[in-house]
Amino acid sequence: MNRPPLSVLLVEDHPTIARQVAGFLDGLGWQTDHAATGRLAIELATRHAYDVVLLDLNLPDIDGLEVCRQIKANAPSNVPVLMLTARDAFEDKARGFRDGADDYLTKPFDLRELALRCEALARRGQLRLRQELQVGPLTLLPREMRAAYEGAPLALTQTGFRILLQLCREHPHPVSRSVLVRHLWGDDPPDSDALKSHIYTLRKQLEQASGRKLLATILNLGYRLDLDAAPQDG
Structure with a gap:
């Protein structure tokens, strides 16, 4: 499948998962930046324009929901946020969407599905951003x-x-x-x-x-x- 290259910020503190996801996305020809902490994620997302942010909720320094709120409030463009988490209860998903998440994927997940969701979110975001x-x-x-x-x-x-x-x-x-x-x-x-x-x-x-x-x-x-x-x- 011919996939358009995307710029992705991966926010994940688990090194094995981060390597797997980043390696898969790099293999698609995408540009992937990695942040293992919420503080670094906010810094990167507010200084660079990404197509999608992949955000783990369980971070060592700042709760992922707060990171999502900060990114949505301060990023230079309305970047889509796809939350990656083992929290699969309806209440957890509802909180994520209320705090600005655009999509939600529970662990473990298929990397191919992750890529498809990224593309869908990026298309929506690019359509919004074409508007001057x-x-x-x-x-x-x-x-x-x-x-x-x-x-x-x-x-x-x-x-x-x-x-x-x-x-x-x-x-x-x-x-x-x-x-x-x-x-x-x-x-x-x-x-x-x-x-x-x-x-x-x-x-x-x-x-x-x-x-x-x-x-x-x-x-x-x-x-x-x-x-x-x-x-x-x-």
Whole structure:
């Protein structure tokens, strides 16, 4: 069978299962990253765009349901999550779906079925992501992590794109600093005020592209896109 290559994040702390699953998916020509802890899974999923996340619920540091919630809240795109677990009771499955899971596969499972489910989830996710996010003159493509102003590409960093994506999703409402910090770095933010630096860079890039001050600071709260801002003099 000719399978399109997928990018998969495998979150599994059992080394034998991880080797078996990763080896099978690599054999299909897919790109597989592996995380043995919930913390690493959240870091990878919020910094890279995957087609599917395969998530074991029994992790050594963070419960898999919480990992799922964090990924769904903070990933750069709405990546599908397929939960892999020995918890087969209806109540466990219900909790998984309520916390954002897109599919559920109980152990032991057939690796061929796992691949089929991944393909089905990826197709659904790709159909959603083909839709551009259009906010006024701004166009964002979440999957490619690309943005444009009035059709002209914006040369944003990955972090700058993720900030702009969050601002566009919430527009015209403001986004608090705490929400942005959590979105970018989860529970382990940098010691320095990294957000302020990224906001400064993004603001200058938007001003250069538009001739307007599109990124407004809301005192004691955070930031908001001001798409009705007047053109700057000169």
